Amino acid sequence: MGRDIRIVIIEDDQIIREGYALLIGQSEGYQVVNSYVSFDEAAKSIADDGPDVVLLDIELPGTNGIQAIPKLKRLLPHAYILILTVYESEKTIFEALANGASGYLTKNTPAIKIVESIREVKEGGGPMSVNIARMVIKSFQRNQESPLSRRETQILEQIADGKSRSQIARDLFIDLETVRSHIKNIYLKLDVNSRADAIKTAKENKLI
Amino acid sequence: MGRDIRIVIIEDDQIIREGYALLIGQSEGYQVVNSYVSFDEAAKSIADDGPDVVLLDIELPGTNGIQAIPKLKRLLPHAYILILTVYESEKTIFEALANGASGYLTKNTPAIKIVESIREVKEGGGPMSVNIARMVIKSFQRNQESPLSRRETQILEQIADGKSRSQIARDLFIDLETVRSHIKNIYLKLDVNSRADAIKTAKENKLI
DNA sequence: ACATTATCACCCCAATGGGGGGATTTTAAT
DNA sequence: ATTAAAATCCCCCCATTGGGGTGATAATGT
Incomplete structure (x- = not known):
């Protein structure tokens, strides 16, 4: 040796x-x-x-x-x-x-x-x-009891990646308005009203 | 037992x-x-x-x-x-x-x-x-040879947290224009031209 | 069958983001 | 002591975005 x-x-x-x-x-x-x-x-x-x-x-x-x-x-x-x-x-x-x-x-x-x-x-x-x-x-594990639906979680992830609504719409092949609608629901469920707060809350609760 | x-x-x-x-x-x-x-x-x-x-x-x-x-x-x-x-x-x-x-x-x-x-x-x-x-x-470790300065890294982190320029400026007690300037330099160094691409590149290279 | 989820629509408007062009001062390393 | 890098701040422009309302309809799953 x-x-x-x-x-x-x-x-x-x-x-x-x-x-x-x-x-x-x-x-x-x-x-x-x-x-x-x-x-x-x-x-x-x-x-x-x-x-x-x-x-x-x-x-x-x-x-x-x-x-x-x-x-x-x-x-x-x-x-x-x-x-x-x-x-x-x-x-x-x-x-x-x-x-x-x-x-x-x-x-x-x-x-x-x-x-x-x-x-x-x-x-x-x-x-x-x-x-x-x-x-x-x-630290790797997600919260199993997320209030967010799959689609919402997915969109929130994209938001955390810095993507704009239109980018998300393009990437997911859905309408801009649909993205908007999902984001509104995310904000409702997380009780926030901005991307930054949504990301913060989501990370704190390990939703993303 | x-x-x-x-x-x-x-x-x-x-x-x-x-x-x-x-x-x-x-x-x-x-x-x-x-x-x-x-x-x-x-x-x-x-x-x-x-x-x-x-x-x-x-x-x-x-x-x-x-x-x-x-x-x-x-x-x-x-x-x-x-x-x-x-x-x-x-x-x-x-x-x-x-x-x-x-x-x-x-x-x-x-x-x-x-x-x-x-x-x-x-x-x-x-x-x-x-x-x-x-x-x-x-997976926890950052890239030691980041091209970004400390301030730039810090600001890029805030961008990844979904914060707007003005929010970052408030949080770091610096001028809006300073934030803008830092972001420009980040984009230059990472060779990107959007928040989303900056975050993507940064994550890929473990800069944040 | 009923609630949730996913989808799309149109109103408004202030704020933002990104592209230019700079300058100055502070800090750190040689 | 010199110099390069980093951090700070200041203008221009303008298309896009983000968030607030207020809806509707189709698909899904329990």
């Missing part, structure tokens, strides 16, 4: 930081090359550490973990970033993933699973804690 | 179907209550089986797995659906999750992992194969 997986840990809590370092360092094929208490500390020399995987906490002094992700990406274009945190808010998770994190583990994750996830992420996987995976999957 | 987890398998390949049944039936706390070769077969009596978890294949004769998900949901509002398939196309995965699947495993998944995933899904988790998780996470 190849050389050790090089790991850097960024975590402000000393106990946790050293705990991880010890845990991972003991595992065959893993090498903790450095660890930092903050991103701001890490920024100076992490490029020289040349890690394959960065274990990153969210709550950090100074630059927080979310903000740190794109900066790390610039310093280490080929490294994978694995979030390891107690934060479980939907917003935080999606921000982390959108910013380029390759995995998201919560701190209750068993030690073996953490070590395993580091390998997984290096091999192109996307490790997630079970609760995180649930939230991620839920 | 509680009673056994009740499982129904829908899978057209006899070897695989019986293999799963045997594998899962042997595990402590798991009970395969029935298995079917297609959804159309299952539809008749699956409600009487009262499963907690349905293992569902995608490629099925008649109603395919994707189409079957919402129908299963109606027949079994409280059951979890776990996709177990060889299909790994992005479209299929997202359709399955959007339709209400609670997990997505590929058939190369080790036997132990399958059994574990059934429990996980019943406990509210969202099990995924590593390759699936990678695709799901990737």
Whole structure:
């Protein structure tokens, strides 16, 4: 097999930081090359550490973990970033993933699973804690009890794609007035009176 | 602990179907209550089986797995659906999750992992194969080399939310003309000349 | 058979969107 | 310190759109 997986840990809590370092360092094929208490500390020399995987906490002094992700990406274009945190808010998770994190583990994750996830992420996987995976999957799912009919949902999707009434009419092979009528009914059902509000309400209720 | 987890398998390949049944039936706390070769077969009596978890294949004769998900949901509002398939196309995965699947495993998944995933899904988790998780996470990630500036990206997001120029101007505390100017530049950079095309191009390239 | 859904019609008018042509200042990177 | 990029703002034009009313009729499905 190849050389050790090089790991850097960024975590402000000393106990946790050293705990991880010890845990991972003991595992065959893993090498903790450095660890930092903050991103701001890490920024100076992490490029020289040349890690394959960065274990990153969210709550950090100074630059927080979310903000740190794109900066790390610039310093280490080929490294994978694995979030390891107690934060479980939907917003935080999606921000982390959108910013380029390759995995998201919560701190209750068993030690073996953490070590395993580091390998997984290096091999192109996307490790997630079970609760995180649930939230991620839920984010894909539509509301089953939508008040909108199929046609209305379809038209609302096109509206969310920025299409004008006439474009929608052309695309669906129906009359302009029909589109208008559908949109009116959508507004009625969602209790809104503009495209923007319709899209907002629809997204909030996962209708589209 | 509680009673056994009740499982129904829908899978057209006899070897695989019986293999799963045997594998899962042997595990402590798991009970395969029935298995079917297609959804159309299952539809008749699956409600009487009262499963907690349905293992569902995608490629099925008649109603395919994707189409079957919402129908299963109606027949079994409280059951979890776990996709177990060889299909790994992005479209299929997202359709399955959007339709209400609670997990997505590929058939190369080790036997132990399958059994574990059934429990996980019943406990509210969202099990995924590593390759699936990678695709799901990737779907959240933005294109790092966006040609758009921050402000432009922000404004394009608002456009995708259906907002008018004046609404955007109000929300960002800038002049209407500034918004106009930004939109012009967005159109230039994306080589489009309408909101709809801008949104389309942006989504295709994961700029928003 | 009855309610929902889908379709189409015509009234009005302010606001919008997109195509031009610019300029200036602030910010960031080198 | 220089310079490029980004962000801000200002005019012109005008066809199209979007939203508010107030309807009708045919198709669909439960």
